Amino acid sequence: MALTFQDIEQHRNYLLRYAIFQLRDETVAEDVVQDTLLAAVEKLEAFAGQSSVKTWLTGILKHKIIDAQRRMVRDPLLLDARTDEDGDLSDFDSLFDTQGHWGSDAPRSWQSPDQSLSDQQFWKVYEECARRMPKRTAMVFAMREMLGQEIDDICKNLDITATNCSVLLYRARMSLRLCLDKHWFGGSPLEKT
């Protein structure tokens, strides 16, 4: 069965949302998706049908995203390096007492987290929590946890130090955990910002 342009085009919205999540910039994401669709059309015959069209397109998209991230990280206009890059983690100080032990906000156990995965509402909260992270933090986190890249490759690609990389990942995990804890597991409703 031959693949048509429609078969590809119908996944545009999915690809776009995926790219926006990774890149945090709609304009860049649009370009990347455009590029992906074009690349897919050019090699329609190469699609062997072992995987779904969506998986195939996502595979192409991932490569394009990594290229775009490499470019973005060098473009000071696209990323605000000053707010994201420093190793200052004092924004989490209020969680700990003066000795560095958990204060009144010590993590409590989450009730049946796995059930959340099949709850549409959960994914909305998750997406909003992820959106609240600073750009560069979000990008490094997505590279690591969504694209599954190794930390050394991420540092190399983005040309940042290993320490910096690990600080960004720490910050991402801390803030995402806090946000889900509060707005999903803790039940306090999330207001869109």
Next chain:
Amino acid sequence: MMLSCKEATRLMSMQMDRELSMGERLQLALHLTACAGCRNFRKQIGFLRTVTRKFGDQIDDSK
């Protein structure tokens, strides 16, 4: 020297990205036996990984 929770959270985050040294692992293990907050933290950042991997599949084509 007992780790603080703050230090323990840093180590737990690092452990998701690289192997810890023997010393780090030992300190962390000792801390975790004594600290329920950090045990919860560890489970939760592991859950974040599961969730984030799944997120791509969750994006709805129709929107």
